[in-house]
Amino acid sequence: MAVTSLRERKKQATRVALQEAALRLALAKGPDNVRVDEIADAAGVSPRTYNNYFPSREHAIVAAVTASRMPALAAGGPLAAAVADAVVGHYTEPGDPAAMLMITTNPGLRACYVDTAAGIEGPLTEAIVSRGVDAKTAEVLAAAIGAAAKVALRRWLKPAGGLMMVSGSLPELIRAALEPLAPALDATAG
Amino acid sequence: MAVTSLRERKKQATRVALQEAALRLALAKGPDNVRVDEIADAAGVSPRTYNNYFPSREHAIVAAVTASRMPALAAGGPLAAAVADAVVGHYTEPGDPAAMLMITTNPGLRACYVDTAAGIEGPLTEAIVSRGVDAKTAEVLAAAIGAAAKVALRRWLKPAGGLMMVSGSLPELIRAALEPLAPALDATAG
DNA sequence: GCGCAAAGTTGCGTGCACGCAATTTTGGAC
């Protein structure tokens, strides 16, 4: 938040307005009954502008309940453990339970939520590099971690039994999914 | 090709017809000047049917130059090596050079081509399982491998210097990208 | 052959993503 030119603040404001409008409307009318136009309208902005902020209808809704930044990696200790802690940290947010239920229930939102995992790859790459790992190696590892996170999210969202029930603790699932990658991560230790 | 009911053969035929029409038209007019309607038309099929076969305009074009199935994993030896060979094998196809140039040149096609890598995950999971690895572990590893493959493809497609030049040998890039995952793969050995 | 259920195709309608060019807003320099 270092630079806060007025312009930047206004942009952030409309972004937030769009997110909140999207979430509110989706919760009120059901996610499939919300049109982009309504969201834009509720945020006091033109429909075209909506897509200057979000690449799809679902993104605004999901963004409203998604952590914006990854926690930093712990400085020392095994890389695998530090990564697991960071990823778990990122996905351990309170977040409106009703909103989460809606996301887990709706296919489009589910997919969009899972794709969130791609967003951690950039920061992860940097973080891994800053621990002395070669940049190209770090890129691959971050991509692998992102893929594992997606698997974990998919497992978490998978309808268990007949009912749409969250199938286990997300932190546990994330740690379990990252486990197979641990040898690769710890092999980078100097 | 075990089951070849007439129905199945006709489906395959239209699929191929669509692919070839798409590729031919894209090569002739430039990929951005080809409308879905034209492709469908050239394949003697309704536009609506196009999307029963391909989820996007780009997919048919890319599918025309993409290997349909992964080579099987070698039965013995280290898993990492077997996987690397299989993935390299999958991406080592002749393929019309002109078509490849077009794909590497056009942003939309590039992205679609990279996403091809997701298609190897299913077969890979099965293959890894059949080597005695736990199913959940295999799923994560396959996802990681797919992610690494995407990184390799992206590096390969990255415009090097000012010109749109393929930046190195794809097999080399794939092996390099898979290298960091080797410890994780070989750690599964009984 | 005959008929019928399943599979595939088609047309229609809707909402959406996005390129483009025109317009409005912003904010620092003077």
Next chain:
DNA sequence: GTCCAAAATTGCGTGCACGCAACTTTGCGC
């Protein structure tokens, strides 16, 4: 305060993906 270049917003137009509900084809049992 005034001005202007950069940035953001907007409207428009286009092509596309896809749900849905007819309609047509297929292929199997008889």
